[in-house]
Amino acid sequence: MxxxxxxxxxxxxxxxxxxxxxxxxxxxxxxxxxxxxxxxxxxxxxxxxxxxxxxxxxxxxxxxxxxxxxxxxxxxxxxxxxxxxxxxxxxxxxxxxxxxxxxxxxxxxxxxxxxxxxxxxxxxxxxxxxxxxxxxxxxxxxxxxxxxxxxxxxxxxxxxxxxxxxVNDAVFFPRNRAIKKDPARLTVLYFGSYIPNHGVPVILDAIALLRADRRFHFRFVGDGEGKAAALAAAQARGLEIEFVARVDFSAVPQQISDADIVLGVFGDTPQADMALANKVLQPLAMCKTVLAGDTHSIREHFVHGEHLQLVPLANAAALADGLRALAADAGMRTRLAEAGYERFRERLxxxxxxxxxxxxxxxxxxxx
CATH class of the missing domain: 3.40.50.2000 (Glycogen Phosphorylase B;)
Structure with a gap:
C-alpha cells in the first residue's frame, strides 16, 4: 500500500x-x-x-x-x-x-x-x-x-x-421517462441476450396467456443466441411483441426508464439461482418496478412483496398472474419501486x- x-x-x-x-x-x-x-x-x-x-x-x-x-x-x-x-x-x-x-x-x-x-x-x-x-x-x-x-x-x-x-449509479439512476404513445397501456420490458437462464420461452408462454389483456405492451430489447427462435415462436403464435435490436450500453437506461414493469430472469437453471442479474439490479437502481423469478441469489438482498415481485421459475401461469396483479395496483408498483431503490442504495x-x-x-x- x-x-x-x-x-x-x-x-x-x-x-x-x-x-x-x-x-x-x-x-x-x-x-x-x-x-x-x-x-x-x-x-x-x-x-x-x-x-x-x-x-x-x-x-x-x-x-x-x-x-x-x-x-x-x-x-x-x-x-x-x-x-x-x-x-x-x-x-x-x-x-x-x-x-x-x-x-x-x-x-x-x-x-x-x-x-x-x-x-x-x-x-x-x-x-x-x-x-x-x-x-x-x-x-x-x-x-x-x-x-x-x-x-x-x-x-x-x-x-x-x-x-x-x-450497478454503476452514475449511469443507472431515476430519471424522467419519454412521453408514452399509449398512456393507457403498461410497457413491460425484457432486455437481454436471450440466453437460457433468462427464460424467454417462459415469458412468451405468459404473454400468450395474456393475449386478450389490452393493459400491456411488451417490448423485447436485445439480440442473442435465442432471439431467432423467440421471433419465430412469437410470429407463429400471433403474439404482439415489439422486438428491438440491441442498443448501445448508453441507451439502456432510457429503455429502462420508459418501462412500467421490467422483467428479470425466469429460466430454471443453476446460473439463474446462483447469480444476480443486471436485468434485475439496473431497473431497481432506477426506481422501477421489477418482476423476476424467485431465486436464492435475489433473496440474499431483496424481499418478495417488499422490494420487488417474485414468481416461481419456469412458471408461465405465475408470471402472467404476477403481471395482472401489478397492472391492477398502481400503488403497489410505486411502493415496490421505491423500496427496491432504497435497498439498492443500502447494499449494491x-x-x-x-x-x-x-x-x-x-x-x-x-x-x-
Missing part, C-alpha cells in the same frame, strides 16, 4: 483478457476507485488464445509490477489464473481471482455446448478447480455460488469474499461494495 494525501492507496493490477466495458469488471473497478484504490490494466482482447495472451500480458506486467500491491484476475479468466499466480509469486504479490461464474456450469450444464462426458467438459472442470485453488482470495457474487464452489471444488469458505454484482452501490472489498484486500496485504 502506498501513501497518497494522508491515506494509504491500494494499487491493483487488473490482468487478463477482458472487455473493460463489461458490467462486472467495470463495476468492480469503479467500486475500488471510489474507495481509494488505483487500478492499472494489463489486458488483451477477450477470446485471445492462451499462447498469444500470455506473452503479451507478461510484457505488460513487467512494466508495472513494482507499482502494484496485488494482482486481480477478472471474471471468466480461469485460463489466466495460472499466469497470474506465477507472476504474483515471482514478484512477491498476492493474487485475487474474480470467480464470477463457473465455466463448466455455463458451457456444459447451462448451454449444453458439449457432453458432460466430453474432453471439453473435463477441461472446463479442471480449469475451474485450479482457478479455485491457486489464488489467495476468490471474489464471488453470491453466498449461493460460494456454497456451490465449496461443494463442487472443496473451496474453503474463508478463502471467498462475497463482492455482489452491483459501488461505494458500499467497494468499501467492504477494500477492507478485505487490506487484510490480505497486512497479513503477508
Amino acid at each position: 502506498h501513501p497518497a494525501g494522508g491515506q494509504l492507496t491500494v494499487r491493483i493490477c487488473y490482468l487478463g483478457g477482458f472487455d473493460p466495458q463489461y458490467s462486472r469488471n467495470n463495476f468492480l473497478r469503479q467500486a475500488l476507485a471510489e474507495n481509494g484504490c488505483e487500478v492499472v490494466m494489463c489486458r488483451v482482447p477477450p477470446g485471445m488464445p492462451t499462447a498469444q495472451k500470455y506473452p503479451q500480458l507478461i510484457a505488460q506486467y513487467a512494466k508495472v509490477w513494482r507499482n502494484c500491491d496485488l494482482l486481480l484476475v477478472p471474471e471468466s479468466q480461469q485460463t489466466t489464473v495460472p499466469l497470474g499466480w506465477m507472476l504474483a509469486r515471482l514478484t512477491g504479490k498476492p493474487v485475487v481471482f474474480d470467480f464470477f461464474l463457473s465455466m463448466h456450469e455455463m458451457v456444459i450444464t447451462e448451454r449444453r455446448q458439449f457432453s458432460p462426458r466430453s474432453r471439453q467438459a473435463r477441461r472446463h472442470a479442471a480449469s475451474d478447480r485450479l482457478a479455485g485453488y491457486l489464488p489467495d482470495i476468490l471474489l464471488v457474487q453470491t453466498r449461493r455460488f460460494a456454497s456451490f464452489l465449496q461443494a463442487r471444488y472443496q473451496v474453503q469458505p474463508a478463502k471467498m469474499h462475497v463482492a455482489p454484482l452491483g 452501490t459501488p461505494r458500499v461494495v467497494g468499501a467492504d472489498l477494500r477492507a478485505r484486500l487490506e487484510r490480505l496485504l497486512t497479513a503477508r
Whole structure:
C-alpha cells in the first residue's frame, strides 16, 4: 500500500483478457476507485488464445509490477489464473481471482455446448478447480455460488469474499421517462441476450396467456443466441411483441426508464439461482418496478412483496398472474419501486461494495 494525501492507496493490477466495458469488471473497478484504490490494466482482447495472451500480458506486467500491491484476475479468466499466480509469486504479490461464474456450469450444464462426458467438459472442470485453488482470495457474487464452489471444488469458505454484482449509479439512476404513445397501456420490458437462464420461452408462454389483456405492451430489447427462435415462436403464435435490436450500453437506461414493469430472469437453471442479474439490479437502481423469478441469489438482498415481485421459475401461469396483479395496483408498483431503490442504495452501490472489498484486500496485504 502506498501513501497518497494522508491515506494509504491500494494499487491493483487488473490482468487478463477482458472487455473493460463489461458490467462486472467495470463495476468492480469503479467500486475500488471510489474507495481509494488505483487500478492499472494489463489486458488483451477477450477470446485471445492462451499462447498469444500470455506473452503479451507478461510484457505488460513487467512494466508495472513494482507499482502494484496485488494482482486481480477478472471474471471468466480461469485460463489466466495460472499466469497470474506465477507472476504474483515471482514478484512477491498476492493474487485475487474474480470467480464470477463457473465455466463448466455455463458451457456444459447451462448451454449444453458439449457432453458432460466430453474432453471439453473435463477441461472446463479442471480449469475451474485450479482457478479455485491457486489464488489467495476468490471474489464471488453470491453466498449461493460460494456454497456451490465449496461443494463442487472443496473451496474453503474463508478463502471467498462475497463482492455482489452491483450497478454503476452514475449511469443507472431515476430519471424522467419519454412521453408514452399509449398512456393507457403498461410497457413491460425484457432486455437481454436471450440466453437460457433468462427464460424467454417462459415469458412468451405468459404473454400468450395474456393475449386478450389490452393493459400491456411488451417490448423485447436485445439480440442473442435465442432471439431467432423467440421471433419465430412469437410470429407463429400471433403474439404482439415489439422486438428491438440491441442498443448501445448508453441507451439502456432510457429503455429502462420508459418501462412500467421490467422483467428479470425466469429460466430454471443453476446460473439463474446462483447469480444476480443486471436485468434485475439496473431497473431497481432506477426506481422501477421489477418482476423476476424467485431465486436464492435475489433473496440474499431483496424481499418478495417488499422490494420487488417474485414468481416461481419456469412458471408461465405465475408470471402472467404476477403481471395482472401489478397492472391492477398502481400503488403497489410505486411502493415496490421505491423500496427496491432504497435497498439498492443500502447494499449494491459501488461505494458500499467497494468499501467492504477494500477492507478485505487490506487484510490480505497486512497479513503477508
